[in-house]
Amino acid sequence: MQANMWRIRISILWIADVVALAAAYTLALLEPGFLDELLSGRLEGMGVTAGVGLIAAYFWIVPICMMYATLVLGKKSAKVWNLVLALVALLLNLVDFFSRFTSYEPEGIARTIMIGLMWIIPLIIVWHVWKWPEEAA
DSSP, X not given: OHHHHHHHHHHXXXXXXHHHHHHHHHHHHHSTXXXXXXXXXXXXXXXXXXXHHHHHHHHHXXXXXXXXXXXXXXXXXXXXXXXXXHHHHHHHHHHHHHTOTTOOSHHHXXXXXXXXXXXXXXXXXXXXXXXXXXXXX
16 A cells, blocks of 8 residues: 555646646736736647647646556656656746746736746656655565
C-alpha cells in the first residue's frame, strides 16, 4: 500500500494541475474582450495557429495522460516521465506567467495570480518524484 501512495499523490497533483488550468481558462473568459479576440482568430495576442494549438493541447493532454501513466508504468519509467513532463510544464507555466503582465482589469489580475500559482503544482510533482523512496515500487 505504501508503495502506491507515491503514485497516487503524483496522480492527484496532475488532477490538480488540470483543475487549476480550467480555473485559469474560466477567469480568461471573464476578461473583457477575450471572447471577441478569440472569435477574430487571435489568442492572447497571437494568431491561432497549429503551434498555439499544440501548446494548448500540451497543457491539457499531458496531465490527463500522466494521471493514468503514473499508476501503470514501472517505477523507473514513471519517475522519468513525471520528472521530464513536470519540468516542461513548470517552464511553460513560468513563461506564461512572465508574459502575462498586460491586463490591468481585475479579471486579468486574478488570472495572472492563478497562472502564477500554477507553477507550484509541477514543482511539487518534481519534489515528489525526487523524494520517491527506493523501496516504494
